[in-house]
Amino acid sequence: MAKAQQPSAILLFEHVNINVQSWTPEDEKLFYGALGCVRDARTDAVFDRVQMRGGSRKGLQWVNFGLQQFHMPLGEQQNSNQCIRGTVGLAFPSLEAVRQRLCEHEVEFKEEPDGGMKCGWPGPALSLQTPSGQPLRLHSSSARFAPPGAAEAGLLSLPGGPTLSTGMPYLELLCAPGTAAGIGRFYTQMLGALSKVEDGICKVFMGNQAFIFHETPSPDLPPYDGHHVAIYIGNPENGDSSASYAEMYMRCKKAGLVHNNPRFPHTHIHSLEDALRLGEFRVLDLVDPDTGTVVYTLEHEIRSLEHPGFSCKALVKSAM
Numbered sequence: 001m002a003k004a005q006q007p008s009a010i011l012l013f014e015h016v017n018i019n020v021q022s023w024t025p026e027d028e029k030l031f032y033g034a035l036g037c038v039r040d041a042r043t044d045a046v047f048d049r050v051q052m053r054g055g056s057r058k059g060l061q062w063v064n065f066g067l068q069q070f071h072m073p074l075g076e077q078q079n080s081n082q083c084i085r086g087t088v089g090l091a092f093p094s095l096e097a098v099r100q101r102l103c104e105h106e107v108e109f110k111e112e113p114d115g116g117m118k119c120g121w122p123g124p125a126l127s128l129q130t131p132s133g134q135p136l137r138l139h140s141s142s143a144r145f146a147p148p149g150a151a152e153a154g155l156l157s158l159p160g161g162p163t164l165s166t167g168m169p170y171l172e173l174l175c176a177p178g179t180a181a182g183i184g185r186f187y188t189q190m191l192g193a194l195s196k197v198e199d200g201i202c203k204v205f206m207g208n209q210a211f212i213f214h215e216t217p218s219p220d221l222p223p224y225d226g227h228h229v230a231i232y233i234g235n236p237e238n239g240d241s242s243a244s245y246a247e248m249y250m251r252c253k254k255a256g257l258v259h260n261n262p263r264f265p266h267t268h269i270h271s272l273e274d275a276l277r278l279g280e281f282r283v284l285d286l287v288d289p290d291t292g293t294v295v296y297t298l299e300h301e302i303r304s305l306e307h308p309g310f311s312c313k314a315l316v317k318s319a320m
């Protein structure tokens with residue numbers, strides 16, 4: 001564990017976990033047909049491990065987009081169709097090519113002439129919903145959403161092979177009126193991320209990815225349904241594989257924010273030793289450090305670069 005050279009920072013946003021009632025031919029057609037995704041090669045082994053520990057799911061899909069992915073446990077007993085409270089941004093080298101594929105696979109979508117304006121991706125976009133109701137927004141971009149040096153090292157896809165998409169550039173999340181500033185303070189002070197708040201919008205930066213929170217009238221804000229996101233903490237370039245993560249864990253523990261989700265008993269954390277051994281801990285409530293109030297609820301799976309799932313371990317240099 002190297003000494004951190006900079007404040008704890010989010011290196012990468014990696015996955016969105018949404019429960020889905022069942023895997024339908026429409027899902028197969030959308031993800032593996034029109035959007036050119038690849039099923040992660042680790043999926044079946046992960047499913048078997050979870051079931052051996054008493055899991056209640058009926059199946060599992062890990063659907064890759066570049067170095068990002070959807071985790072979709074199937075048929076969980078509760079909250080069977082989950083959605084983030086907003087939109088998942090997806091990037092493709094050619095919007096025209098993906099438009100054609102959507103048409104060929106008879107997937108409905110809408111044209112958004114300036115669909116990316118609010119999230120900092122000006123220009124045309126395509127919007128659609130997954131069969132279970134998750135809004136997606138597709139953009140044209142040749143950018144890769146990966147740690148520095150990943151492309152040069154050939155680390156552009158997760159196990160299973162290359163995908164048509166280059167990755168997930170952002171999550172656009174609806175939040176309650178008056179909460180954007182407090183959300184920004186949470187990410188900056190607790191998770192060490194850069195953030196910018198302006199006109200009721202809070203952008204949280206992680207490499208060239210972002211979480212973008214938009215204040216919206218309360219009646220339009222759906223209740224939180226238990227989905228989660230996963231982020232990685234550290235800096236491969238200076239060997240910070242777990243130092244910043246450990247500091248972050250201690251900050252979150254001191255603030256009473258560490259969350260043990262009953263759904264994942266094997267990931268319960270009671271000490272720094274546990275957090276380092278497992279390489280992850282969870283936070284559920286985003287609390288404004290200035291006021292102590294909960295400004296957003298979204299389970300974050302916060303991982304060190306030593307977590308077995310980290311896709312770019314080859315980039316981690318020796319500690320300096």
Ligand SMILES: [Fe+2]
Binds near residue numbers: 015017071228230301
């Ligand atoms: Fe997860």
